[in-house]
Amino acid sequence: MPELPEVETIRRGLEKKIIGLTIHKVGVLNSKTFFGDPQILWGKKVLKVWRKAKMLGIDLTGDLSIVFHLKMTGQLIYIGNRQQATGDRLIGGHPTSDMKGQMPNSSTRVIFEFIDPRGEISEGKLYFNDQRKFGWVKLVQSSKIKDQKFLQNLGPEPLEKEFSWEILKNNLLRHKNLPIKVALMDQSVVSGIGNIYASEVLFLARVDPRKKVAALSDKEFEKIYQGIKKSLEVAIEKGGSTRAHFVNIEGERGYFLDYANVYGKEGQKCHGCPGKVEKITQAGRGTYFCPSCQK
DNA sequence: CACTTGACCTGTCCGC
């Protein structure tokens, strides 16, 4: 599920909820999801919540960090004291569902319990849910975080100042023969772009997703660069994209897909010309684009 | 080496 905007949405929400809390207990309901001994987290205080590419990290006292990858269907939901389900909540459910926030549910894999700053056991709990069990939680030493293989071979963060269109071009050119859409999803080229935003970026750039990287002009690399920044920024502003599973820390959906130009819009009229959006398959994944204005 | 496909899982939706 979550690409950069979704993970960033969770990060921003989560840091407001748990910084300063101390972990009381950690319950692991699916052992394949969790790497490390959950008991070493007991008594450790939350210092920082960070994001790198599509991964989310929590730094704790005692040189410990918890790293999450949500893969396709992972969710992190914090339920606080006497919290009531709102009409829009869809914890563990689907956008059309009116399920109330009953936690844990059948897809809950890990539960974190906390002690508040007054030293009392908090009623707030953090739930890691993951229907498809692709996601993971790993415990690592904070001081050795950079040695972890899951944080290596990641390209630049697209919203940081250092990222430029020339860097994007150089990294993409490692895949001269790949269609641009497939190359954009390589996390070592630029980190955080997945299947939804790859289609959206190329629509904004008006570039055909089937076009080989080697055939792109400098002007096109620049438009793709601008498209990356624009679509990721707008997506964060809309709280991310919810196709079926994504929810923020409160259990609420994201609204970017209501504003998307092409993703999931097969057969609909193009936002930029009189043409229609089409869906094709590239490297086994669905790609949406407008053949009449993306050249 | 460059690239594609299958596997990991569970659930939903669509066509027959």
Next chain:
DNA sequence: TGCGGACAGGTCAAGT
């Protein structure tokens, strides 16, 4: 209504 197959936001490993 039931059943099989395709498909779903990601990433590895194995295959061509």
